[in-house]
Amino acid sequence: MIHPLLFYAVSAxxxxxxxxxxxARHPMYAVLSLVLTLFGLSTLFICLHAFFVxxxxxxxxxxxxxxxxxxxxxxxxxxxxxxxxxxxxxxxxLGTALGFLILWQIAAASxxxxxxxxxxxxxxxxxxAVGRLLFTTYALPFEAASLLLxxxxxxxxxxxxxxx
Amino acid sequence: MTPPITIHHLIALSGVLFSIGLVGVxxxxxxxxxxxxxxxxxxxSNLAFVAFSRSLGDLxxxxxxxxxxxxxxxxxxxxxAITVLLSRQAGKLNADELKSxxx
Numbered sequence: 001m002i003h004p005l006l007f008y009a010v011s012a013x014x015x016x017x018x019x020x021x022x023x024a025r026h027p028m029y030a031v032l033s034l035v036l037t038l039f040g041l042s043t044l045f046i047c048l049h050a051f052f053v054x055x056x057x058x059x060x061x062x063x064x065x066x067x068x069x070x071x072x073x074x075x076x077x078x079x080x081x082x083x084x085x086x087x088x089x090x091x092x093x094l095g096t097a098l099g100f101l102i103l104w105q106i107a108a109a110s111x112x113x114x115x116x117x118x119x120x121x122x123x124x125x126x127x128x129a130v131g132r133l134l135f136t137t138y139a140l141p142f143e144a145a146s147l148l149l150x151x152x153x154x155x156x157x158x159x160x161x162x163x164x
Numbered sequence: 165m166t167p168p169i170t171i172h173h174l175i176a177l178s179g180v181l182f183s184i185g186l187v188g189v190x191x192x193x194x195x196x197x198x199x200x201x202x203x204x205x206x207x208x209s210n211l212a213f214v215a216f217s218r219s220l221g222d223l224x225x226x227x228x229x230x231x232x233x234x235x236x237x238x239x240x241x242x243x244x245a246i247t248v249l250l251s252r253q254a255g256k257l258n259a260d261e262l263k264s265x266x267x
Contacts, residue, residue, distance in 0.1 A: 002169040011177050018181055018204055022188030027196050034200055037181075041207055044174070048218040053210075053229050060233055065203070065240050072244045073196065076251045095190030099183040106179030110172055125217070125226045138227050145234045152238030159245040 002047040014040035031069045038062045050125035174215035182208035195250060195257045199243050206236050 017040065020033035038061050045054035123129060134142055185208060188201030210229045217225025251257055254264075 004167070004169055007169045007173060011173075014177065015180055015184070018184045021200055021204060022184060022192060022197075027194065027200075030197055030200050034203060037204065038207065041211055044177075044211065045214055048174075048214050050214045050217065050226050050229075053214060053226050056230065056233060057210075060237060061203075061207075065237055068240060068244055069196070069200065072247060075248065076196075076257070092191045095187050098190060099187035102186055103179055103183040106182065107176065110175040110179060113172065113175065123221055123223050125214075125223055129223055130226055130230070133223050133227055134230070137224075141231060145231055148238050149234060152241045156241045156245040159242070159249055 002044070006047065007044075010040050010043050014044075027073045028070070031066055031073060034069075035062050035066050038066070048125075052125050052127045052130040055127075171215050171219045175212060178208045178212040178215065181211065193259050195247050195259055195262075196244075198259060199240065199247070203236065203240075206232055 014037055017033045017036035021030045021037065024030040024033060038057055042054045042057040042062075045051075045057060182205055185201045185204030188204060189198055192198055192201060210232055213225040213229045213232070217223060217229075247257065250262065254262060256262065
């Protein structure tokens with residue numbers, strides 16, 4: 001499936017950069033750290049033969065969504081005092097405890113997980129295969145998604161424009 | 165020789181990533197960083213989808229990842245517009261200080 005050494009190296013990168021996102025003092029470092037996380041995930045997707053999803057991950061997520069984040073971070077020019085303001089230590093410790101609780105639950109559930117029986121031969125997620133499925137079986141959700149994006153664009157314009 | 169990577173490893177990584185994102189959402193107070201932590205949550209679910217898609221030999225999981233990304237893009241567009249508006253109108257981005265529903 002995946003070479004163990006590659007998996008552990010990429011996992012370490014993903015976890016470290018994800019921790020960087022939630023611990024970074026300045027939002028710009030958090031955004032750049034998230035780019036690293038998404039590239040690591042993209043590597044795993046390629047190892048899992050999900051080529052289309054890996055490309056979309058880099059182009060749409062790292063390329064478009066996070067550039068939007070960087071634009072906003074630079075546009076707002078955050079003053080140092082609002083850059084890093086966390087809740088009181090009780091909230092931080094409560095949040096961390098909640099995180100460990102969820103982690104424990106997921107670990108317990110995944111240990112009980114039996115390797116599911118494959119429906120068919122492992123299919124490669126090439127653009128052709130995914131696209132064929134997208135325009136046949138999932139054509140209606142695909143059109144609904146385009147409507148959602150249109151609503152998102154209009155919503156952003158209505159919100160951000162000073163006077164329509 | 166280390167044992168081969170199975171779906172359990174990938175689900176475990178996904179769980180760790182999800183927990184990290186959850187801690188970020190709960191502990192960070194900057195609206196922008198809460199949105200960033202939400203992206204980690206969505207990415208963790210994407211990883212689980214792709215892992216199961218590979219394990220089951222079914223491409224539907226990857227289609228689901230595609231839709232998750234579309235929803236994330238729409239959410240980020242509106243969320244960042246609201247963030248810009250908050251900073252412009254209220255002058256602050258701390259989620260604890262934003263109490264009024266209307267200004």
